[in-house]
Amino acid sequence: MTRKTLAELTELVGGRLKGDPATVITGIAGVREAQAGQITFAANVRYQEWLQKTRASAAVVKPDIDMPDGMPAIVVERPEAAFEKITRCFAPEPIEYEEGIHPTAVIAESVKLGVDVSVGAHAVIAPDVVVGDRTVIRPLVYVGHEVEIGSDCLIYPNVTIRERVRIGDRCILHAGVVLGSDGFGYQRAADGSQEKIMQTGTVVLEDDVEVGACSCIDRARFDRTLVKSGTKIDNFVQIAHNCVIGRNAILVSQVGLCGSAHIGAGSVLAGKASVNGHVTLGDNVMVGGLAGVTRDVPDGMRVSGFPAQDHAQELRLMAHIQRLPELVERIKKLEKRIRELEHTTDDDC
């Protein structure tokens, strides 16, 4: 078990120590789950209340957080970053994976593997695939014909990469991901039947893209569905054919992009947000959770609701909706007062 004093951890993260420097820390935990001996953190006023009740022996906190009496703390400007360093310090021993090509992997003769590539048990690599140096392909992965995978990628079990998909360097594909499935396109025939529109394009992930478990990126009708460098995609995200996602974007779980949606660089789509087909979001756009974006959004705008609009405006409307019963009361009173007035003026006449 890793043991560190609070003094050692303070030195590690560069903060200011409050309380006994000799306090021994044996692990880390969330504020609500922490036990004696563990260090927790509070990056957020939301945690303030929980801090009062935590069993943790110390906490990493922002300067503006009130600590419970007598509880030691490391005070830093960026508790998230500091805690990340402490997390690494207490991380369990890394697992030692067996390297090399497992004898049960089925790898076509024409496949070109770089230096120090690992391929797990029962993985299947189709002809004419190219895999860059040090890339790790875990068990039960399928890599289709003519796929190109860069170097230093990590591909978890049960991933499916369909034919001709291209993946850059340092990409991570979590378990169950599907890249290059057919885009969803049909033409309704006169008899009502749906004729399949060919999806002849592919999917391109640039460098440093991470795709969460069970997410799907469909191949383009033609050309390619494109995810640019540094973009991070959570679990269950649906990216339809011909979408283009800019650099360093964030797509949270259960987001859905319809066909040919364009997302600008640095944009963040919160959980379950949707974007209609052919809609363009600018750079650094923020889309709220559960929002449905139906129109183009300019750079830097924050939108929410369905149909999504300026977030401040959406909040105003939601507040108005909450006050609808009161509004109805006001109208009733007006009606009553007018009746009385009408009666009065009638009397006058």
Added chain:
Amino acid sequence: MTRKTLAELTELVGGRLKGDPATVITGIAGVREAQAGQITFAANVRYQEWLQKTRASAAVVKPDIDMPDGMPAIVVERPEAAFEKITRCFAPEPIEYEEGIHPTAVIAESVKLGVDVSVGAHAVIAPDVVVGDRTVIRPLVYVGHEVEIGSDCLIYPNVTIRERVRIGDRCILHAGVVLGSDGFGYQRAADGSQEKIMQTGTVVLEDDVEVGACSCIDRARFDRTLVKSGTKIDNFVQIAHNCVIGRNAILVSQVGLCGSAHIGAGSVLAGKASVNGHVTLGDNVMVGGLAGVTRDVPDGMRVSGFPAQDHAQELRLMAHIQRLPELVERIKKLEKRIRELEHTTDDDC
């Protein structure tokens, strides 16, 4: 084909028989699909109308359901439970699975398998895994390093269990489930790039947990994402890092929990409901379908809408919204009447 008389079925479920006890029943079906010879059920007034048109030869019904003239019935207080017994009686012959370890399974030497464990074709079990007695691992499953699986579990094909995940007894993991994928966490660097936050924790399922097809439970940033005993999770459910779900909860399909959400015991989240990060739901909370919970919910409360609020209040607001056009008309009339009054009083002056 199984053949039972209505008298035999009535004896089986303990209800009151109406109509001919010798009626022969050869199968079960939904009220809209049933054919002659089949028995159906109506637990719900919703089915009343369909019962009038059904082709079924008999029905299991609550006492307050009106039966079509001359249609035999078994009348019981709890038709659901009674029908479950009849379902088992007409269930197809159970499939006889081959037991034991399939020769194509790849099982590391250090793996400890309990008594009567089955491992299917092309399953892969990494080093230092422990599997309890009678647990069944179907084909094409991946079990990562140092995973612990209890006894009497059933793990369907194409499941991925990442390293160090711990699973209790009698758990069921449906096809495509991913346990222990990395939590979704990044820090934005000064240049806009997203730096990955290590996810050093794991996932713990206690006993009797069932996880639906293609659902994902992410590993914790530290410590563990926890699903307590008896909780049942439907398909496509997303459980983010560091969530804690109490005992006997129900999470219906496409539910999404953001990081560190806590769900109390016995709570029910209907389809597509979402819970924001760090939000706590008490015990026996009911969350409506499509709801988005943004704030803590006390024990026993029923919430719906987005942002989720008291369900009765939400219904009231929705009714008010439906009456908005009428409200506008009332305001128009008020404006007209006031204009007239103003005219009248002007005249007066």
Added chain:
Amino acid sequence: MTRKTLAELTELVGGRLKGDPATVITGIAGVREAQAGQITFAANVRYQEWLQKTRASAAVVKPDIDMPDGMPAIVVERPEAAFEKITRCFAPEPIEYEEGIHPTAVIAESVKLGVDVSVGAHAVIAPDVVVGDRTVIRPLVYVGHEVEIGSDCLIYPNVTIRERVRIGDRCILHAGVVLGSDGFGYQRAADGSQEKIMQTGTVVLEDDVEVGACSCIDRARFDRTLVKSGTKIDNFVQIAHNCVIGRNAILVSQVGLCGSAHIGAGSVLAGKASVNGHVTLGDNVMVGGLAGVTRDVPDGMRVSGFPAQDHAQELRLMAHIQRLPELVERIKKLEKRIRELEHTTDDDC
């Protein structure tokens, strides 16, 4: 690289050529991504603006689309259909898949394979399965006991087909699909625990059904969950136990159907739409994106919102909500004017 003149392409699609017939086209692309040498298309006024800026060398357009000056075009009534022909013409060479049964596939002795069936590496086919002629089963697929698959089907990698599921002819199952997972049903016992309700039925797909990546269709509690001929299902679609989906329906990504929902022929459910349990949609119903259908919908109706209602009515209400702040202002003014009137009439008295 395929090279075609605009004259050749015009002949192919049967339209009217505007501009230089000798223009050389070497590829196709979306209007925003196109480069010199490529042909693009504009089926939609939405594209009009982008057409003005495109680098494409030509476009396939509707007669009512204004072309940029000097840009060659093929003018047709149905640009989508015309472009589909051109897409096929420029499609990359089809991949030549190895046919036959891969030696690593595990196929039970009792399995009956039709003529020219292909089974990929590490696929697993359980006993008593029947597979029709020319059906292709890709690597890492699991086919459970007593499954029946028709002819000319295409089953992508990492698909799970559970026991006794029946699949018609010419069906396509994309990667990660799960057919026949247990329906989600429990009875709460007196102690709060959830008792599993047996799911003894199965799943039936008729002919020409396509199921998108990672979609799940649960087996019925009894009888079968049914998808009729010609229906197309996108990625991440959840179809619960005992649903019945009519012919030629379209279910877009992330749609969720609760148990026993019925969807009529030719109906279209847009992305993320939901249908409550036991609800029936008629034929040719249109359900808007993100809608939640809680009540039966008659043939041909278009609904949206949550709870879903007539689409025109939903739009009206949304417009009213947008005008709520204005409404509040009108009420404030009324209140002020009434106060003044009351003051006036008070004076009168």
